[in-house]
Amino acid sequence: MNVAIIGTGNVAWHLARVFEKNEILVTDIYGRDEDKAEEIGQQLYEVKINTELDFSESRADVFFVCVSDDAIAEVCSKALFPEGAIVVHTSGGRPLSDVQETLRIYHDLPVSSGVFYPVMTFTKGKAVDFLKIPIAIESENEETENLLLGLARAISNEVFLMNSKERAILHVSAVFSCNFTNHLWALSKAILDSENLEFDMLKPLIAETFKKAMASDHPAEVQTGPALRGDDSSIKSHLDYLAEDEDLLEVYETLTKSIQDWHE
Incomplete structure (x- = not known):
C-alpha cells in the first residue's frame, strides 16, 4: 500500500513518519513551499516532492489531504488524481462531503473518498x-472503509468507525479538553509574568x-x-484583581458560573 501526503503541516509531518516506520511507502509529498516539503521528504526512504497538485502519474493508492479545514475543498477541486484513487482528509471538524462532493463535481475519473482523523495534538x-492515538474512520463505501481500517490498524491500536456528526462532536470536545485548557495555562502564565x-x-x-482527572470516572x-x-x-478578591483586564475578567466570571451551575 502506497500513500501520498498533501500538505506540510504538523499532521503531514507525523503521518509521513509513522507510515514509513510501519513499512507503508510514502510516494509523494505536496507543498506550496518546496523547502517545507523537502523537510518532510528528508525523513522518508523514497519520495517525490511536488509543488503542483498533479498526481495523475502517482504510484500512491491513498491521498491524505492534510491542510487547514477551509482549504480541503479547494485542494480537492484543483488536484488531479489517478483512476481508482482514494482521497481522504484528516480533519475532525469537517464532514466527509467536503471531499466526496468536490470530487464528484470536479473529477471525471472514478475516485473514492474518506476521512482519517487522528485524535491528537501534533507538533x-x-x-x-501512535499506537495509543485514537483514529476515527469514515468512508463512502465498504471497500474504502476496509482499506482505511487496515491502514489505521497498521499504526494504531485504537481505531473507530465514526460518522461526520459523531466526529464533529468529538472535535468540539477535543477543543475544550486540549485547546481551551492550554490557553488557560497561557493566561495563567501571563498573570504571573506581569507580577514577575x-x-x-x-x-x-x-x-x-x-x-x-485521568484517574477519575468523571472529571467533575x-x-x-x-x-x-x-x-x-x-x-x-480575584474579580477585584482582574477588574482592569476585561478579557481575563470575562473568562473568570464565565468559568466560575459554569462550575457553580454544574455542581448545583
Missing part, C-alpha cells in the same frame, strides 16, 4: 506514540490536576477551588 519534531512570578510554581498543580468528581466551595470572599 513538528515532537514524537508521539514564575510559572514553574504552578506545574506540580497542573500535573496533579491532570493526573486526578475531582473538581476543587473557590467556585465549587462557594468561597465568595476569594472570588471577590
Whole structure:
C-alpha cells in the first residue's frame, strides 16, 4: 500500500513518519513551499516532492489531504488524481462531503473518498506514540472503509468507525479538553509574568490536576477551588484583581458560573 501526503503541516509531518516506520511507502509529498516539503521528504526512504497538485502519474493508492479545514475543498477541486484513487482528509471538524462532493463535481475519473482523523495534538519534531492515538474512520463505501481500517490498524491500536456528526462532536470536545485548557495555562502564565512570578510554581498543580482527572470516572468528581466551595470572599478578591483586564475578567466570571451551575 502506497500513500501520498498533501500538505506540510504538523499532521503531514507525523503521518509521513509513522507510515514509513510501519513499512507503508510514502510516494509523494505536496507543498506550496518546496523547502517545507523537502523537510518532510528528508525523513522518508523514497519520495517525490511536488509543488503542483498533479498526481495523475502517482504510484500512491491513498491521498491524505492534510491542510487547514477551509482549504480541503479547494485542494480537492484543483488536484488531479489517478483512476481508482482514494482521497481522504484528516480533519475532525469537517464532514466527509467536503471531499466526496468536490470530487464528484470536479473529477471525471472514478475516485473514492474518506476521512482519517487522528485524535491528537501534533507538533513538528515532537514524537508521539501512535499506537495509543485514537483514529476515527469514515468512508463512502465498504471497500474504502476496509482499506482505511487496515491502514489505521497498521499504526494504531485504537481505531473507530465514526460518522461526520459523531466526529464533529468529538472535535468540539477535543477543543475544550486540549485547546481551551492550554490557553488557560497561557493566561495563567501571563498573570504571573506581569507580577514577575514564575510559572514553574504552578506545574506540580497542573500535573496533579491532570493526573486526578485521568484517574477519575468523571472529571467533575475531582473538581476543587473557590467556585465549587462557594468561597465568595476569594472570588471577590480575584474579580477585584482582574477588574482592569476585561478579557481575563470575562473568562473568570464565565468559568466560575459554569462550575457553580454544574455542581448545583
